[in-house]
Amino acid sequence: MQETFRLRKFEMQDLQKVMFINRACLPENYTDYFFLDLYRRFPESFIVAEQNGEIAGYIMCRIELGFSNFGFSGLIKKGHIVSIAVLPEFRRKGIAKALINRAMEGMKLYKAKQCFLEVRVSNVPAVNLYKSLGFQITKTIHGYYADGEDAYVMSKKL
Numbered sequence: 001m002q003e004t005f006r007l008r009k010f011e012m013q014d015l016q017k018v019m020f021i022n023r024a025c026l027p028e029n030y031t032d033y034f035f036l037d038l039y040r041r042f043p044e045s046f047i048v049a050e051q052n053g054e055i056a057g058y059i060m061c062r063i064e065l066g067f068s069n070f071g072f073s074g075l076i077k078k079g080h081i082v083s084i085a086v087l088p089e090f091r092r093k094g095i096a097k098a099l100i101n102r103a104m105e106g107m108k109l110y111k112a113k114q115c116f117l118e119v120r121v122s123n124v125p126a127v128n129l130y131k132s133l134g135f136q137i138t139k140t141i142h143g144y145y146a147d148g149e150d151a152y153v154m155s156k157k158l
Contacts, residue, residue, distance in 0.1 A: 005056060005095055007102050010039050010046040017055045018048065025085035027147070038062055038082065044106030045079065049086070049095045057086030059099040063110045069138040069155035070114070079107030079158065081117035100133055108158055115158055118144060118151040130154045 010018065015035060023029050038060045039046045045061035061081050068076055081103065086095045104115050118141065119126050127137075135154040144151035 005049045005051040005090070005093065005098070007047055007049055007098055009043055010048050010058065010060070012036075012039075014048055014055060014058075018058045018060075021055065021058060021085050021087055022083060024087065026083065028083070028145070030083070035060065042106070042110065044109045045103045047099055047102050047106070049090075049099055051090055051093075051095075056090035057084070057095050057099060059084040059103045061103050061107060063107065063112055068114060069116055069153065070157065076114065077110065077112045079104065079110070079112040079115040081115065084117075096129060097133065100130075104156075104158060112158055114155055116153055116155040118153055120145060121150045121152055127152065127154070130156075 015032060018035060019032065042062050045059070047059050048055050049057045059081060060083050061079050064078050064080050065075050066078050069078070081100070084096060084099060107115055116138070117130065119130065121140070133156065135156045137152045138155040139153040141151045141153060
């Protein structure tokens with residue numbers, strides 16, 4: 001039997017499952033208010049993946065005004081991937097890649113010109129995934145994470 005997943009926009013009733021996935025997969029956890037604020041402000045880039053009716057992963061983003069990560073002058077709109085996670089039993093099925101691609105489409109609706117994210121320098125599978133999607137390392141932030149680990153800023157033109 002071929003397992004398939006489907007993507008859809010986050011809905012309010014998804015909050016507890018998304019928060020569970022966040023806590024289960026990532027050391028950086030957020031309040032329910034934080035999730036709901038991003039949902040209310042940027043619903044086109046807050047996406048969940050379902051497999052067999054169960055939420056398997058999510059991505060949430062926001063749109064920010066900032067300087068280009070590629071050296072253009074002036075302020076631009078940039079999509080920021082704030083958090084993405086897929087439960088371990090659903091990994092290596094293309095879900096994260098699909099979530100990122102769908103979220104970037106949503107960012108374009110908000111007129112974002114670039115997309116960026118932070119990722120632990122030790123998270124080689126994630127760095128490789130982002131590179132496969134056309135992201136490049138544009139900066140290193142020393143001591144970015146609460147445990148002192150550095151982060152790469154990875155960016156992509158939309």
